[in-house]
Amino acid sequence: MSMTSAQIREAFLSYFAERGHQRVPSASLIPGNDPTLLFTNAGMVPFKDVFLGDEKRDYNRATSSQRCLRAGGKHNDLENVGYTARHHTFFEMLGNFSFGDYFKREAIQYAWEFLTGVLQLPKEKLWVTVFTEDDEAYAIWANEIGVPEDRISRIGEKDNFWAMGDTGPCGPCSEIFYDHGEEVWGGPPGTPEEDGDRYIEIWNLVFMQYNRQADGTLEPLPKPSVDTGMGLERIAAVLQHVHSNYEIDLFQALIKAAAQIIGTEDLNSKSLRVIADHIRSCSFLIADGVQPSNEGRGYVLRRIIRRAVRHGNMLGAQGTFFHKLVPALLEQMGVAYPELVDKEKIIADALLREEEQFGKTLERGLAILQDALDELHGTVIPGDVVFKLYDTYGFPVDLTADIAREKELTIDVEGFDKEMAAQRKRAQQASQFGVDYNERLKSSQQSEFTGYTDVAGRSKIIELFAD
Numbered sequence: 001m002s003m004t005s006a007q008i009r010e011a012f013l014s015y016f017a018e019r020g021h022q023r024v025p026s027a028s029l030i031p032g033n034d035p036t037l038l039f040t041n042a043g044m045v046p047f048k049d050v051f052l053g054d055e056k057r058d059y060n061r062a063t064s065s066q067r068c069l070r071a072g073g074k075h076n077d078l079e080n081v082g083y084t085a086r087h088h089t090f091f092e093m094l095g096n097f098s099f100g101d102y103f104k105r106e107a108i109q110y111a112w113e114f115l116t117g118v119l120q121l122p123k124e125k126l127w128v129t130v131f132t133e134d135d136e137a138y139a140i141w142a143n144e145i146g147v148p149e150d151r152i153s154r155i156g157e158k159d160n161f162w163a164m165g166d167t168g169p170c171g172p173c174s175e176i177f178y179d180h181g182e183e184v185w186g187g188p189p190g191t192p193e194e195d196g197d198r199y200i201e202i203w204n205l206v207f208m209q210y211n212r213q214a215d216g217t218l219e220p221l222p223k224p225s226v227d228t229g230m231g232l233e234r235i236a237a238v239l240q241h242v243h244s245n246y247e248i249d250l251f252q253a254l255i256k257a258a259a260q261i262i263g264t265e266d267l268n269s270k271s272l273r274v275i276a277d278h279i280r281s282c283s284f285l286i287a288d289g290v291q292p293s294n295e296g297r298g299y300v301l302r303r304i305i306r307r308a309v310r311h312g313n314m315l316g317a318q319g320t321f322f323h324k325l326v327p328a329l330l331e332q333m334g335v336a337y338p339e340l341v342d343k344e345k346i347i348a349d350a351l352l353r354e355e356e357q358f359g360k361t362l363e364r365g366l367a368i369l370q371d372a373l374d375e376l377h378g379t380v381i382p383g384d385v386v387f388k389l390y391d392t393y394g395f396p397v398d399l400t401a402d403i404a405r406e407k408e409l410t411i412d413v414e415g416f417d418k419e420m421a422a423q424r425k426r427a428q429q430a431s432q433f434g435v436d437y438n439e440r441l442k443s444s445q446q447s448e449f450t451g452y453t454d455v456a457g458r459s460k461i462i463e464l465f466a467d
């Protein structure tokens with residue numbers, strides 16, 4: 001069976017609607033009234049208060065196709081884009097939810113029936129995991145569904161205890177993997193080779209049971225609930241018989257459009273995949289009200305746009321190109337997301353402005369970096385170079401780190417932090433002498449600080465490299 005992304009989305013939503021789930025439209029990428037979270041990073045986010053028992057709805061089962069962003073905060077896949085076949089910054093998560101209604105058994109039965117019945121995936125291609133201690137889920141998979149035990153693994157907290165963020169709803173989970181076949185490198189879940197592209201996690205069933213408090217303790221939720229998430233692009237790859245998300249209909253269209261606009265022929269280039277990924281996250285962020293800036297969400301957006309611009313530059317793009325991809329994106333996603341169509345001009349204008357601004361310093365910054373690389377002894381780009389690129393040429397630190405990674409180098413984060421602290425100190429001292437440039441210093445200080453802090457004010461610099 002081969003299905004388009006739109007057909008899969010519809011099949012999923014109608015399967016669950018027929019089973020008593022309320023269809024709920026995708027919410028914004030900006031979580032409403034939740035300062036603990038940078039972006040909507042999963043389908044459950046709009047339902048957080050329902051899980052916690054703080055909000056009542058007139059339904060206790062729901063289904064949605066939620067737009068998600070994972071480029072900051074607890075779930076950050078920015079560094080994976082271009083490197084794995086399965087990660088995007090922006091993706092759609094198909095989900096079914098039970099708010100104190102059904103629990104493990106039905107969640108597992110529904111998922112299995114949808115995959116093997118509706119989508120007709122061969123059973124022997126599916127592998128499952130459960131949380132180490134979850135004998136109940138293990139028994140359902142083994143005895144009721146009949147998955148052979150050599151395809152069920154028990155996995156620890158890192159992968160099989162899902163949490164929205166540092167606080168909030170969480171619980172043990174059970175993940176379903178698809179085996180893309182032996183021609184693809186990688187090992188089954190729980191093995192050291194798991195991170196290859198052969199066994200791909202397609203669906204996560206979370207058995208929501210706790211609310212994690214700020215001190216780390218787990219408080220039971222009012223009622224055990226279910227939250228599931230299946231990446232639309234990953235299941236589309238399976239159903240379209242391709243081994244990478246970037247080979248599905250939607251991404252191929254974006255990649256071809258980008259290649260044409262930039263004037264490059266190699267459709268397999270990593271840079272085209274990155275650009276195709278980034279046009280989605282940037283456009284949707286702008287449509288949801290974010291503008292490039294030096295702080296919080298706006299800085300995440302700025303960082304993603306600048307990465308895209310740098311990849312365009314690598315492909316030899318002459319002048320601005322990124323904003324020209326908006327029509328191709330609308331062609332792919334405008335029907336499912338009319339709000340994107342409404343905001344077309346706002347999106348293209350914001351992208352163009354940012355491209356123009358960064359375009360002015362990019363070439364010069366790259367030349368400075370090249371000089372530093374020519375003189376480099378060892379494999380670490382010094383902190384003062386990283387700082388100069390950041391401060392004078394507008395290179396976000398993660399962008400410099402990304403360039404470094406391509407050359408199998410790293411950057412001196414500690415050295416960068418020291419430069420940053422020194423500059424802050426200079427600014428403070430200067431402000432004690434003259435009132436003249438107080439104001440100017442204040443605003444530049446603000447942008448330094450917030451440039452790499454999240455909305456909760458924690459330093460993000462570590463996290464950029466942790467994920």
Ligand code: ATP
Pocket residue numbers: 042070077086087088089090091093201202203204229230231232233234
């Ligand atoms: P992985 O281990 O592959 O990084 P995950 O365990 O972090 O995935 P979950 O938090 O369980 O992912 O999210 C539920 C589902 O959403 C996943 O099973 C996958 O299908 C999809 N998904 C997660 N992250 C991404 C991403 N960055 N891009 C595309 N799809 C994703």
Ligand code: MG
Pocket residue numbers: none
């Ligand atoms: Mg992940």
Ligand code: MG
Pocket residue numbers: 159175201
């Ligand atoms: Mg996982």
Ligand code: MG
Pocket residue numbers: 159175201203204
């Ligand atoms: Mg998972």
